[in-house]
Amino acid sequence: MTRLLILIALICSTSVWALPQESRVPGGIALLRLPTLPEGARLTLKGNPVWTLPSEKGEQIAIIGIPLDTPAGELALQIESSTGNQQIDVTVDAKDYPEQRITLPTQKHVTPSEENLARYAREAREQLAIYQSFNTTGSNWPTFIIPVRGPYSSPFGLRRFFNNEPRAPHAGLDIAAPAGLAVQAPADGVVAQTGDYFFNGRTVMIDHGNGLISMLCHLSKISVQKDQQIKRGDVIGKVGKTGRATGPHLHWTVSLNNARVDPILLLPAAP
Ligand SMILES: [Zn+2]
Structure with a gap:
């Protein structure tokens, strides 16, 4: 009986129960069930490989990140295979993220110098290369935890203005916590990069596999190294x-x- 319970627990922990929450909006995630997929099919969105997982029903589930700048309407998922190419349209709903206005004490991070802009461009390229990477690891969607406990001080997606000047939207979640508090890896992975960046400060990027990447920023101290398994x-x-x-x-x-x-969307849903 105990063995049977362990087996059931194992099956549950490796199946679709662990998928992220779905939200078909810009900055959300679409879960697309594909009953038949040709052998060796490759799914891409805007040229980036899309993670697909087998479901308990023998179908494939594509787990699609929807870019934040996606307009409401149809988003084209490409399926390439030896038997030909096809396109599936995913309907994305509009979402109006609220505005946020932030006052910074100096202009350094609002209107950076040419030197700092060049530095930022270098750093952005380095980060983009990691976001575009697709390292096949494991066959399960990883379980996530919140990396640090604290109130959410800025939600994802805010349309931002620094000293009244429009800047890129907030592409992450801010959690307020006292300086020095330990930051935990939100899920298993490999440290893809560490650095001290112009906007992001001391940063750790974690590759959770299959194009799923975390970036943790503004750290006072980094205690892991590139290529470290965590x-x-x-x-x-x-x-x-x-x-x-x-x-x-x-x-x-x-x-x-x-x-x-x-x-x-990756954290367990509130009860
Ligand atoms: Zn932030």
């Missing part, structure tokens, strides 16, 4: 306010098929 809950650094930050907090970005998505 488990969910491992301490990767400490909360800080390095980079463009008005106070100590953790910024957590999640990227799926090179689309920044709302990290809330």
Whole structure:
């Protein structure tokens, strides 16, 4: 009997129960059930490989990150295979993210110097290369935890203005926490990069596999190294306010098929 219960628990933990929450909006995630998929089929969205998982019913489930700049309407998923190519349209609903106005004490991070802009461009390229990577690992969607406990100080998707100047939308979740508090890996993975970036400050990027990447920013201390294997809950650094930050907090970005998505969708749904 105990063995049977263990077996049931194993089946449950490796099946669709662990999928992220679905939200077909810009910055959301679409779960697309595909009953028949040709052998060796390759799914892409805007040229980025899309993670597909087998379901308990023998179908495939494509887990699609929807880019934040996607207009409401149809989003084209490409399926390439030896028997030909096809396109599936996914309907994306509109979402009006609220505005946020932030006052920074200096203009350094609002209107960066040419030198800092060049630095930022280099750093953005480095991060983009990681977001575009697709390392096939494991066959299950990983279980996520919140990397640090604290109130959500800025939700995902805010349309941002710094010192009244429009800037890129908030592509992550901010969690307010005291400086020095341990930051945990939100899920298993490999440290894809660490760095001290102009906007993001001290940062750790974690590759959870199959195009799913986390980035944890503004750390005061980094305690992992590039290429290190880590488990969910491992301490990767400490909360800080390095980079463009008005106070100590953790910024957590999640990227799926090179689309920044709302990290809330990966956490267990509120009861
Ligand atoms: Zn943030």
